Amino acid sequence: MSDQPRRKLPGFAIALAALVVLAVIGAGTAWFMQGGAPTIGGPFKLVNGEGRPVTDRDFRGHYLLVYFGYTFCPDVCPTTLNQVAEALDKLGPKGEQVQPLFITVDPKRDTPQVVGQYVAAFTPRLVGLTGTPEEIAKVAREYRVYYAIHKTAGSPGDYTVDHSSSLYLMSPSGAFIAPIRADQSGAEMAKDIARHLS
Amino acid sequence: MRRRSLVLPLLALPFLAMPFLAGPGIALAQPGQIQVQQVWSRAAPQGRVGVLYMTVTDHGAPDRLVGVETPVAEKAELHESFAEGGVMKMRPVAAAPVEPGKPLVLKPGGYHVMLMGLRRSLKEGDEFPATIRFAQAGAVSVTAHVAKAGAAAPPGAAEMGRDHGAMSH
Numbered sequence: 217m218s219d220q221p222r223r224k225l226p227g228f229a230i231a232l233a234a235l236v237v238l239a240v241i242g243a244g245t246a247w248f249m250q251g252g253a254p255t256i257g258g259p260f261k262l263v264n265g266e267g268r269p270v271t272d273r274d275f276r277g278h279y280l281l282v283y284f285g286y287t288f289c290p291d292v293c294p295t296t297l298n299q300v301a302e303a304l305d306k307l308g309p310k311g312e313q314v315q316p317l318f319i320t321v322d323p324k325r326d327t328p329q330v331v332g333q334y335v336a337a338f339t340p341r342l343v344g345l346t347g348t349p350e351e352i353a354k355v356a357r358e359y360r361v362y363y364a365i366h367k368t369a370g371s372p373g374d375y376t377v378d379h380s381s382s383l384y385l386m387s388p389s390g391a392f393i394a395p396i397r398a399d400q401s402g403a404e405m406a407k408d409i410a411r412h413l414s
Numbered sequence: 415m416r417r418r419s420l421v422l423p424l425l426a427l428p429f430l431a432m433p434f435l436a437g438p439g440i441a442l443a444q445p446g447q448i449q450v451q452q453v454w455s456r457a458a459p460q461g462r463v464g465v466l467y468m469t470v471t472d473h474g475a476p477d478r479l480v481g482v483e484t485p486v487a488e489k490a491e492l493h494e495s496f497a498e499g500g501v502m503k504m505r506p507v508a509a510a511p512v513e514p515g516k517p518l519v520l521k522p523g524g525y526h527v528m529l530m531g532l533r534r535s536l537k538e539g540d541e542f543p544a545t546i547r548f549a550q551a552g553a554v555s556v557t558a559h560v561a562k563a564g565a566a567a568p569p570g571a572a573e574m575g576r577d578h579g580a581m582s583h
Contacts, residue, residue, distance in 0.1 A: 290465040290529070291495045292502050294456060295522040298564025333459055337563035368506050381502040399497070399523070401566070 256384060256392035258358030262319065262345040265332020270345060272390055278315040279413065280386035281396065284361045286322035286377045287334040292398075294338075300383070301339035302402025303409060310413055311406075313388070318344045321363035321379045323352045359384055385412055447473050448512070448551040453558045454568040455529075457538045464529035464536055466490065466544060466558055467520045467568070474551075476513035481547040484558070488531030490544075495523055504528075509549065522566055538562045538569070
């Protein structure tokens with residue numbers, strides 16, 4: 217009789233250990249699904265070219281094509297924004313569901329007026345957004361955008377801004393769909409975007 | 415043997431020179447001449463930044479583009495854009511090299527002249543003067559043609575990568 221409980225104990229212990237292992241795996245999976253997996257995008261509160269406050273909620277129901285750049289960039293940023301304008305043209309009626317956004321990574325120099333004037337040169341549909349350095353840092357963090365000031369050897373105010381070159385396509389509910397490459401023609405970008413539109 | 419080796423190259427000389435003589439509009443007076451062509455810019459508002467692109471060909475000794483001046487901007491600097499690990503960067507550069515057979519092309523996404531503090535707005539279709547300075551060849555005066563904001567190619571040229579195929583809707 218004394219042997220019986222002794223024999224049963226290891227079996228019970230194994231079952232208990234298995235349960236613990238399963239629980240840990242389950243909790244780990246839940247953590248990964250919720251917060252552990254990287255998400256792109258999120259809520260923002262910024263200011264548009266007219267100086268009016270704008271939030272991510274204002275764009276619900278539209279696909280968003282989000283680009284981070286700065287207006288002191290004479291070469292790459294205008295090239296990309298012109299290609300965005302061309303892509304939307306090429307998409308035709310389908311492109312009307314897509315709202316292009318330009319978010320500056322240079323809030324110090326890019327006032328609402330500067331941003332508004334800048335984006336108007338590409339397409340009247342493009343919305344330019346700026347904010348406080350903290351607000352810009354927050355939205356860049358949410359979109360996992362890297363940006364850094366690089367001082368150049370001119371006057372103290374002279375600097376360029378290194379920044380992630382990708383565009384982000386977001387769903388009408390605000391969820392991340394896909395990155396869109398900036399270094400492609402308007403026609404290529406249109407095809408790239410069209411694949412994701414319903 | 416010795417005489418023959420001298421005579422043959424001499425006979426060939428006029429024929430070798432012919433292709434160079436045939437090209438119209440190319441000054442032959444100064445060998446080692448630098449040519450600056452297809453100088454273009456993009457529409458931009460007054461007080462803001464602009465850009466200058468061009469193609470430089472060298473018919474003589476290697477040279478370097480070392481500076482640009484234009485009355486439309488307070489400052490003009492030679493810059494280079496490049497991507498590094500998915501991050502776009504722009505840096506001033508002191509000079510850009512050009513040599514025979516290796517034209518120097520300033521174009522979107524690479525070497526370009528950044529115009530800072532535009533004294534007037536640049537509108538599509540405008541023209542403005544600029545002086546391009548080379549270490550050896552000295553100053554070359556050019557006229558820049560303004561394309562639309564963000565244009566990928568010079569005015570008049572076919573847009574790069576344009577697709578004439580139908581889009582699926």
